Amino acid sequence: MAAPMTNDQSWFYALALGVSFLKCLLINAYHSTDFEVHRNWLALTHSLPAAQWYYEATSEWTLDYPPLFAWFEYGLSHIASFFDKEMLVVQNLNYASPATILFQRLSVIVADVVFFYAVKECCKCLREDKGKYLLGKPSFILTVLLLWNFGLIIVDHIHFQYNGFLFGVLLLSIARHFQNRHFEGALLFSILLNLKHIYLYIAPAYGIYLLRCFCFTQSNADGSLQWRSFSVVRLVTLGTIVLSTFSVSFGPFIALGQLPQVLSRLFPFKRGLCHAYWAPNIWALYNIADKAFSILGVKFKLLDINKLPKASMTGGLVQEFQHSVLPSVSPLATLVCTVLSILPALFRIWHRPNGARGFLRCLVICALGSFMFGWHVHEKAILMAILPLSLLAVESREDARIFLILSITGHYSLFPLLFTTQELPIKILLLLLFTIFSLTSLKTLFRKGGALLNPLEATYLLGLIPLELICEFVYPLTVWQKTFPFLPLMLTSVYCALGVTYAFIRLYISLLTCSDSTKKIKTQ
Amino acid sequence: MENWSLFSLCVLLGLTSRWAVSFHSYSGAGKPPMFGDYEAQRHWQEVTYNLPVHEWYFNTTNNDLNYWGLDYPPLTAYHSLVCAYVAKLLNPEWVELHASRGYESHSHKLFMRATVLFTDILIYIPAVLLYCFYFCDGFSKQKVATALCILLYPGLILIDYGHFQYNSVSLGLALWGILGLGLGWDLFGSLAFTLALNYKQMELYHSLPFFCYLLGKCIKQGLIGRGFFQLAKISLTVLVTFALCWMPFLSDPKQPLQVLHRLFPFGRGLFEDKVANTWCSLNVLIKIKTLLSRETQLFLSFALTLLFILPSSLKLLSKPNLWQFKLALVNSSLAFFLFSFQVHEKSILLAAFMLPLLVKDGLLLPYVVTSLAFLFLSLYLLSHLTRTNEPLFWYFPFLVISVATFVWLEPPAKFPDLFPVLVSILSFLHFLGFIIYFNLVQLMEPQRKKSQKKTN
Numbered sequence: 006m007a008a009p010m011t012n013d014q015s016w017f018y019a020l021a022l023g024v025s026f027l028k029c030l031l032i033n034a035y036h037s038t039d040f041e042v043h044r045n046w047l048a049l050t051h052s053l054p055a056a057q058w059y060y061e062a063t064s065e066w067t068l069d070y071p072p073l074f075a076w077f078e079y080g081l082s083h084i085a086s087f088f089d090k091e092m093l094v095v096q097n098l099n100y101a102s103p104a105t106i107l108f109q110r111l112s113v114i115v116a117d118v119v120f121f122y123a124v125k126e127c128c129k130c131l132r133e134d135k136g137k138y139l140l141g142k143p144s145f146i147l148t149v150l151l152l153w154n155f156g157l158i159i160v161d162h163i164h165f166q167y168n169g170f171l172f173g174v175l176l177l178s179i180a181r182h183f184q185n186r187h188f189e190g191a192l193l194f195s196i197l198l199n200l201k202h203i204y205l206y207i208a209p210a211y212g213i214y215l216l217r218c219f220c221f222t223q224s225n226a227d228g229s230l231q232w233r234s235f236s237v238v239r240l241v242t243l244g245t246i247v248l249s250t251f252s253v254s255f256g257p258f259i260a261l262g263q264l265p266q267v268l269s270r271l272f273p274f275k276r277g278l279c280h281a282y283w284a285p286n287i288w289a290l291y292n293i294a295d296k297a298f299s300i301l302g303v304k305f306k307l308l309d310i311n312k313l314p315k316a317s318m319t320g321g322l323v324q325e326f327q328h329s330v331l332p333s334v335s336p337l338a339t340l341v342c343t344v345l346s347i348l349p350a351l352f353r354i355w356h357r358p359n360g361a362r363g364f365l366r367c368l369v370i371c372a373l374g375s376f377m378f379g380w381h382v383h384e385k386a387i388l389m390a391i392l393p394l395s396l397l398a399v400e401s402r403e404d405a406r407i408f409l410i411l412s413i414t415g416h417y418s419l420f421p422l423l424f425t426t427q428e429l430p431i432k433i434l435l436l437l438l439f440t441i442f443s444l445t446s447l448k449t450l451f452r453k454g455g456a457l458l459n460p461l462e463a464t465y466l467l468g469l470i471p472l473e474l475i476c477e478f479v480y481p482l483t484v485w486q487k488t489f490p491f492l493p494l495m496l497t498s499v500y501c502a503l504g505v506t507y508a509f510i511r512l513y514i515s516l517l518t519c520s521d522s523t524k525k526i527k528t529q
Numbered sequence: 530m531e532n533w534s535l536f537s538l539c540v541l542l543g544l545t546s547r548w549a550v551s552f553h554s555y556s557g558a559g560k561p562p563m564f565g566d567y568e569a570q571r572h573w574q575e576v577t578y579n580l581p582v583h584e585w586y587f588n589t590t591n592n593d594l595n596y597w598g599l600d601y602p603p604l605t606a607y608h609s610l611v612c613a614y615v616a617k618l619l620n621p622e623w624v625e626l627h628a629s630r631g632y633e634s635h636s637h638k639l640f641m642r643a644t645v646l647f648t649d650i651l652i653y654i655p656a657v658l659l660y661c662f663y664f665c666d667g668f669s670k671q672k673v674a675t676a677l678c679i680l681l682y683p684g685l686i687l688i689d690y691g692h693f694q695y696n697s698v699s700l701g702l703a704l705w706g707i708l709g710l711g712l713g714w715d716l717f718g719s720l721a722f723t724l725a726l727n728y729k730q731m732e733l734y735h736s737l738p739f740f741c742y743l744l745g746k747c748i749k750q751g752l753i754g755r756g757f758f759q760l761a762k763i764s765l766t767v768l769v770t771f772a773l774c775w776m777p778f779l780s781d782p783k784q785p786l787q788v789l790h791r792l793f794p795f796g797r798g799l800f801e802d803k804v805a806n807t808w809c810s811l812n813v814l815i816k817i818k819t820l821l822s823r824e825t826q827l828f829l830s831f832a833l834t835l836l837f838i839l840p841s842s843l844k845l846l847s848k849p850n851l852w853q854f855k856l857a858l859v860n861s862s863l864a865f866f867l868f869s870f871q872v873h874e875k876s877i878l879l880a881a882f883m884l885p886l887l888v889k890d891g892l893l894l895p896y897v898v899t900s901l902a903f904l905f906l907s908l909y910l911l912s913h914l915t916r917t918n919e920p921l922f923w924y925f926p927f928l929v930i931s932v933a934t935f936v937w938l939e940p941p942a943k944f945p946d947l948f949p950v951l952v953s954i955l956s957f958l959h960f961l962g963f964i965i966y967f968n969l970v971q972l973m974e975p976q977r978k979k980s981q982k983k984t985n
Binding site for chain 2: 015019022023026027029030031032033034140426427430431434435437438441442445449
């Protein structure tokens with residue numbers, strides 16, 4: 006006989022179960038080409054020997070994740086054979102039988118268990134968890150912000166990806182660092198890098214933090230570095246952990262001499278500056294400025310219209326683009342910009358580390374900086390900044406405010422991913438759900454000290470409503486829909502880029518001006 | 530967190546689950562020649578748009594009543610007409626006379642689903658919110674929890690957004706009626722309920738409690754004087770509403786008769802398919818369908834319905850207060866469901882016992898998910914908010930096992946209908962138990978616990 010649920014933690018399971026039910030209902034929703042991508046990887050890891058995984062090119066969706074993820078797909082493929090053997094045939098391109106859809110969707114839902122566990126661990130890391138009632142407790146708010154995160158649900162369970170599982174590993178690694186279990190944290194992060202290499206964006210934060218706060222076991226009273234406390238043992242252990250993870254993952258391929266091929270698959274620089282749908286980053290603003298200048302230039306007869314390259318970027322295809330007025334941007338330029346953007350943060354935590362929280366802040370800045378200045382960034386990458394920021398948001402007022410701006414604009418910028426009419430109500434309802442919850446719960450949590458958002462910020466966020474109405478409802482009915490079909494996308498990405506940039510700046514300010522913690526760094 | 534935000538979160542969750550269920554299949558999808566309820570609704574749009582009013586309920590060359598003829602009161606027909614106008618704007622092929630039979634397309638499905646969502650948002654959901662806000666006992670968190678449970682109720686979601694119907698309109702209007710009565714706005718309540726009645730004749734299940742409550746109230750105010758005036762006003766409201774709804778059909782005496790004939794098909798027999806009521810269950814032991822003549826069947830069902838409904842109604846008449854009214858509603862609808870003529874299983878809108886129907890529609894997945902979610906949620910909230918140790922916990926695994934059995938086991942060849950029948954009989958026993966229990970509660974009025982009035 007089941008006992009009544011008076012356990013204090015039962016609300017966590019209720020929330021987890023609830024969101025899983027919702028995910029199950031979305032099994033039949035639209036899925037993007039990413040669905041076929043993963044089916045293809047299931048097929049090729051199952052049918053082909055490992056030596057051919059990174060050479061296989063029957064499908065256009067070649068394997069472009071690191072080897073550990075390929076092994077993950079390999080493991081899944083064995084379960085897949087119980088659902089529908091046909092999906093494991095490489096030649097069955099775009100195969101999507103009901104059993105295939107059910108299996109793939111369920112695999113994402115089940116893999117999210119890792120995420121659930123990570124969230125539970127993160128809740129334990131909160132400094133204080135007192136609240137008058139359940140709905141006001143930081144751990145409850147954090148759990149909802151993470152488990153019911155709009156971006157994760159939309160990208161994972163409709164668009165189709167395995168981000169929940171991957172972010173689970175990331176959040177677990179962060180939690181371990183908060184708990185001073187640094188070896189586990191490092192191991193988890195190495196595993197993560199070998200699952201999806203996009204997390205290289207935040208590797209600098211890990212590197213500097215671990216070096217500064219872990220390898221140097223002590224700091225002086227004022228927080229500065231104590232050179233003599235360097236521990237070679239720790240450095241070597243960390244190095245061993247990282248290297249052994251990489252060797253388990255890449256080793257077989259290095260032995261086969263396939264490393265260049267693997268790397269070329271993982272880092273395809275032939276793609277353009279901006280993804281098909283522009284991510285709301287600096288380059289979106291840069292492109293728009295370039296377009297504006299070229300239009301103005303032609304109008305004021307400063308430029309010759311025949312010398313300008315054709316507008317190939319506003320087409321939805323992923324191509325290299327030549328800017329007309331402003332200088333063109335190369336991959337190297339973006340790399341330099343990205344590094345420059347995160348250097349101050351890295352210096353800061355080297356110079357004045359603020360423990361695990363400083364590390365987390367630096368991590369978010371690294372993620373956001375790479376999002377802002379990176380080459381061929383996908384707007385899904387905004388989740389890498391939003392999710393870790395949630396942890397900070399339930400503890401500090403300023404972070405809560407940045408989180409609100411970043412999450413609402415970042416989530417809204419994901420709308421173009423679901424362009425079908427059937428999914429329109431779902432994305433609007435879910436965004437409203439998440440937004441209303443985050444706004445009201447954070448407002449209640451930090452009600453002492455006035456309003457959380459100032460009028461300008463509030464107006465900007467409210468501006469998303471007319472933007473959505475125009476882009477989704479009004480514009481398609483106008484004449485311009487035929488001639489400039491990508492105008493709504495441009496508008497969305499430019500408008501959101503403003504919010505993301507603003508959040509980035511504020512986050513930096515908060516890092517550089519945060520009152521130093523006078524507490525000593527704990528030694529192990 | 531403030532109340533308005535909690536309530537809006539409930540609404541958003543409710544709407545999300547509704548729309549997510551609508552992604553799945555509908556009744557009769559891809560099953561010519563008759564298809565299902567979805568096609569019936571589309572067909573009514575076609576009929577009401579293209580044909581003049583006096584032909585809607587009649588068998589003519591243009592209107593074949595055997596192919597989903599209209600069998601709901603006029604308000605449904607007007608609703609279909611409005612939808613048809615919108616459909617015509619979007620894509621005239623959807624309501625082309627004769628040519629649009631069996632029309633199925635993705636955009637059409639979206640349109641039909643959208644019409645359900647629209648009326649739901651307009652009528653049903655505001656009624657639920659107001660009801661929970663004003664008439665739920667307990668502190669605000671309990672009200673929100675109740676709202677959430679009602680909004681996530683799988684029966685309504687699955688039938689309206691899966692199978693495809695517009696029950697939210699009639700239930701919503703009836704709920705507005707209850708709200709009106711509860712707030713003391715008798716005329717508004719009568720108007721709303723009359724509209725509900727004119728939308729689906731199934732609302733007759735609730736009509737007796739409304740009647741007895743209002744009559745009892747008027748009697749209490751004194752039949753000479755205020756009470757009489759009140760009664761007159763209510764009667765006038767009801768009559769005028771009926772007249773307005775039936776106006777196009779009053780020109781010719783044959784019209785209303787034909788409509789009534791369509792609404793109450795006494796020719797069809799005591800029951801169809803597997804229904805969890807007395808007659809279907811009894812039929813397993815004694816073949817009453819064939820044993821008794823149709824007149825005897827009619828008389829028997831009428832008598833038993835009356836028998837079971839009389840105590841509750843009389844009690845309400847003598848003590849017209851809200852609590853009695855609510856219980857009478859439950860008892861009345863149960864009585865009608867169990868004993869009346871030609872009951873359809875959808876009349877009970879209780880998810881667990883509609884499984885056979887939903888599996889036929891290809892709605893197994895949303896059924897399982899919404900039912901499990903609802904059961905878990907209501908049990909969880911129940912245990913936390915009322916701090917009682919309900920023995921309902923055994924119910925949860927029991928239902929899960931019975932559902933699993935139905936889905937995975939093959940029935941023995943000699944009794945192919947074994948599982949649907951078992952499910953029906955089991956359900957019938959539940960309902961019999963409920964009607965006895967609720968009647969006892971209403972008639973004997975055991976001590977009610979003082980509800981805790983905690984502040985937020």
